Amino acid sequence: MEYLRKIIVMVLLVVMISVPVYGSEVIPTNDLNQYIEIINPSIEEDTNIEVRNNFFVSFNIKEKADLYLTINKIVPVMDTIFLDKILSNEMEQEEFINNLTQRVLEIRGYVESDDITDENKASFNTLRNKIEETIKEYVEDYLEEQITYKKYISVQKEVEVIKNNAGSEDTLVLLPESYESIRVAYREKRSALKESKKAYDELFKVSVLDRDPIQSEGVMPYYEKTIENIKYGSYEMVVELKNEDEFTSLERFDLNIGPRDEVAEDVLIEKEIKLIQPMNLDELEE
Amino acid sequence: MKSKESIKSLLLFSLLISSLFLTSQIFTRIESQSQTVNTDYTVWKEKDNNIEDYFSPQSYFINFGGSLHTVEYNYSLRKDIRESLKNIFKEDLSDDSLRSISYSEWQDGIKLRGIRMALPYEMFFHHFLTLIKGTDQNFESDFKIKEIIVLTNGRILFEVSDGFYALDSNSDFSDFSKVIDAIELSYLEYRRLEDVYSLKNQLAPEAETFRFNNHLIPIVKISDIPVIEVVDEVDIQSVEDSILLNYANRILGKSFIRKVIDHNGNIIYMTGYGEKALKIDHDGFFEYTAKYNENKETLTFENGLNRSINAISTINNPPTNMYLSNHYYYEKNGKNINRYEFNYSYGGYDIVLDDNKSSAFIVEFNGSQLVYLKRSYKSFVNSIGVSNIWESALSFNQIINENYDVIINDYLVAEGIEDFTSIDAYIYEILQNIDSIELKYYLMSNDNFDHLIPVWQLSIGQTTYYINIYDGEIISKK
Numbered sequence: 001m002e003y004l005r006k007i008i009v010m011v012l013l014v015v016m017i018s019v020p021v022y023g024s025e026v027i028p029t030n031d032l033n034q035y036i037e038i039i040n041p042s043i044e045e046d047t048n049i050e051v052r053n054n055f056f057v058s059f060n061i062k063e064k065a066d067l068y069l070t071i072n073k074i075v076p077v078m079d080t081i082f083l084d085k086i087l088s089n090e091m092e093q094e095e096f097i098n099n100l101t102q103r104v105l106e107i108r109g110y111v112e113s114d115d116i117t118d119e120n121k122a123s124f125n126t127l128r129n130k131i132e133e134t135i136k137e138y139v140e141d142y143l144e145e146q147i148t149y150k151k152y153i154s155v156q157k158e159v160e161v162i163k164n165n166a167g168s169e170d171t172l173v174l175l176p177e178s179y180e181s182i183r184v185a186y187r188e189k190r191s192a193l194k195e196s197k198k199a200y201d202e203l204f205k206v207s208v209l210d211r212d213p214i215q216s217e218g219v220m221p222y223y224e225k226t227i228e229n230i231k232y233g234s235y236e237m238v239v240e241l242k243n244e245d246e247f248t249s250l251e252r253f254d255l256n257i258g259p260r261d262e263v264a265e266d267v268l269i270e271k272e273i274k275l276i277q278p279m280n281l282d283e284l285e286e
Numbered sequence: 287m288k289s290k291e292s293i294k295s296l297l298l299f300s301l302l303i304s305s306l307f308l309t310s311q312i313f314t315r316i317e318s319q320s321q322t323v324n325t326d327y328t329v330w331k332e333k334d335n336n337i338e339d340y341f342s343p344q345s346y347f348i349n350f351g352g353s354l355h356t357v358e359y360n361y362s363l364r365k366d367i368r369e370s371l372k373n374i375f376k377e378d379l380s381d382d383s384l385r386s387i388s389y390s391e392w393q394d395g396i397k398l399r400g401i402r403m404a405l406p407y408e409m410f411f412h413h414f415l416t417l418i419k420g421t422d423q424n425f426e427s428d429f430k431i432k433e434i435i436v437l438t439n440g441r442i443l444f445e446v447s448d449g450f451y452a453l454d455s456n457s458d459f460s461d462f463s464k465v466i467d468a469i470e471l472s473y474l475e476y477r478r479l480e481d482v483y484s485l486k487n488q489l490a491p492e493a494e495t496f497r498f499n500n501h502l503i504p505i506v507k508i509s510d511i512p513v514i515e516v517v518d519e520v521d522i523q524s525v526e527d528s529i530l531l532n533y534a535n536r537i538l539g540k541s542f543i544r545k546v547i548d549h550n551g552n553i554i555y556m557t558g559y560g561e562k563a564l565k566i567d568h569d570g571f572f573e574y575t576a577k578y579n580e581n582k583e584t585l586t587f588e589n590g591l592n593r594s595i596n597a598i599s600t601i602n603n604p605p606t607n608m609y610l611s612n613h614y615y616y617e618k619n620g621k622n623i624n625r626y627e628f629n630y631s632y633g634g635y636d637i638v639l640d641d642n643k644s645s646a647f648i649v650e651f652n653g654s655q656l657v658y659l660k661r662s663y664k665s666f667v668n669s670i671g672v673s674n675i676w677e678s679a680l681s682f683n684q685i686i687n688e689n690y691d692v693i694i695n696d697y698l699v700a701e702g703i704e705d706f707t708s709i710d711a712y713i714y715e716i717l718q719n720i721d722s723i724e725l726k727y728y729l730m731s732n733d734n735f736d737h738l739i740p741v742w743q744l745s746i747g748q749t750t751y752y753i754n755i756y757d758g759e760i761i762s763k764k
Contacts, residue, residue: 037484037487039481039482039483039484040477040481040482042353050351050352050353050354052350052354052470052475053475054475054505054506056475056477056505058482058483060483060484060487060488217683217684217687218683218684218686218687218688218690219686219687219690219710219713220683220686220687220713221713222482222483222683224482224505224681224683226475226505226506228506
């Protein structure tokens with residue numbers, strides 16, 4: 001009997017040990033490090049990538065999987081100053097949306113021409129409408145968020161005053177219901193803006209490399225890609241895993257590409273330009 | 287009876303006169319031959335050459351800072367680099383000028399802005415200084431330099447046979463920096479093998495003393511390196527005898543005696559009983575040999591180099607891009623032979639002879655006696671563009687993939703490994719064992735044409751491969 005018990009315990013132990021080992025093999029993970037080691041660009045220290053002419057990507061493939069690499073250039077858009085102008089009624093919302101739609105079409109390489117076919121014209125118009133709709137949605141959400149934000153800030157100040165006068169730390173007790181509704185409204189607007197901004201940001205991404213299969217050739221367990229004569233600026237690099245026609249993003253990297261000592265400086269200058277940029281959308285440069 | 291005696295006397299007298307005449311002729315000939323032996327090299331050109339012009343590192347690895355590199359092949363820029371070194375090494379150096387450094391300090395230097403130069407052979411430090419300054423230099427230690435890194439921050443690092451040294455210089459580096467700036471305007475980007483393949487991580491992630499593979503490979507496509515059509519410097523089949531005779535006169539003097547055509551059709555001119563000989567072969571290559579004299583005179587490095595250049599020039603002018611590729615001493619027939627070797631290049635790419643034998647030009651001295659000269663040179667005819675056949679050269683990955691079966695087989699045999707079951711697993715080891723990778727021109731000869739083919743000279747372990755950069759075919763290995 002004692003002998004049988006020992007055997008049962010041993011079998012149970014073996015089964016318990018095997019379950020996680022077996023499980024790790026059959027359950028696909030979303031851990032990028034399981035599949036590849038990113039050798040270039042070196043992103044251990046920071047996201048400023050030292051590049052003069054060529055952006056070089058090399059991965060060591062540790063485990064074969066249906067992986068894809070996408071690299072997008074993120075075109076800087078200096079929109080805040082114009083949106084603030086709309087808020088202060090110094091600029092028409094329609095004018096801004098039209099100009100920006102045109103700009104997005106340009107950076108994506110679409111040019112309206114008289115000699116295009118009706119079919120192409122229809123698809124161009126569909127695309128244009130879609131872009132316009134995305135921008136419009138974002139602009140409206142932005143403006144609403146800004147309005148509720150201002151209300152929310154003023155509520156915050158009032159609450160501070162009440163709190164100081166009452167000498168209590170419990171602001172929720174003191175908060176009148178109307179104030180609470182403003183706070184909730186602001187949170188809702190902010191989350192709506194966050195959603196529309198995702199689609200809006202996608203408009204300013206120009207594909208440099210579109211879902212390139214991450215595969216090794218022959219015996220060399222490496223994937224390599226050189227993008228020659230790359231323009232300096234902000235980029236995103238996305239590694240996706242394809243599973244039954246669905247792409248899952250495993251990792252996304254924001255990169256600033258430029259000469260070593262100038263990358264950080266470029267970013268600062270870009271931020272300054274946003275503040276001093278005149279109100280002419282035609283001057284928006286990549 | 288009396289008249290019979292008179293005839294006998296006359297005959298004897300005439301015999302005496304003839305014997306005296308013939309004996310005198312023999313003495314005259316011997317005297318003439320001994321004069322030839324004593325004036326061994328009076329027929330050679332005698333000129334003071336600028337020996338600095340015949341110095342060139344084997345490789346010029348430019349670092350623009352961090353991991354950005356290129357390999358410079360342009361002849362004119364290479365010359366500018368060498369010129370700028372003259373200023374840097376102007377000051378007198380002694381043993382105290384150098385300090386020993388660690389491997390990690392050397393590695394740090396590789397990542398800084400500067401130029402790393404692999405010398406064509408392990409060169410004595412004083413010979414290196416002699417070649418830079420143009421006159422014989424002395425240096426206490428007998429360091430042999432493998433590689434030099436000259437940094438724009440004023441530091442010079444040396445990899446020598448048994449370690450690493452640094453020299454903090456107060457010299458003017460401005461010309462040197464300007465050359466790097468000029469190269470930076472337009473270049474093909476290369477990366478270190480370690481930077482591309484992260485070999486330490488694959489082979490020994492925890493190792494504290496890992497030797498990084500610093501050889502460079504291009505990360506962009508290489509194109510537009512043409513095939514070069516060349517011809518024999520002299521075509522013994524078609525050239526007039528008087529021209530060949532002229533070469534023989536220049537090398538052997540006027541006293542050569544015999545012309546021999548050997549079973550291969552090569553032409554050999556000889557003096558006396560083969561004391562000196564000049565062979566001109568089917569490839570138009572020249573080979574001069576002389577019997578060794580008792581010669582105890584010694585040549586300085588500079589003097590030997592100068593005389594070597596003169597010897598090569600006696601046949602024809604040397605190519606403008608000829609450089610000293612090797613120098614050493616060795617024992618032969620009980621004599622200490624002093625050997626100088628030279629190579630040359632087209633478009634900045636060194637030429638490898640199709641038999642892989644040795645350098646294109648060789649000169650040997652026994653003491654001060656010039657005993658051997660080889661000149662294996664082909665003249666440029668035509669440059670053949672290949673863009674209509676191949677868009678670009680294969681990538682390094684493709685080169686390895688195409689030839690992995692051959693490479694792995696050679697590697698396992700050389701390492702004595704008999705387990706051929708998991709050959710793919712050796713890939714990291716093979717990449718780590720790459721000793722050199724250089725673009726060169728390989729001389730391929732056939733019956734009708736000689737061509738210089740652009741190749742990768744790839745050394746892995748004990749084997750060197752010459753691989754066509756466009757189709758990845760191994761042309762030759764040794």
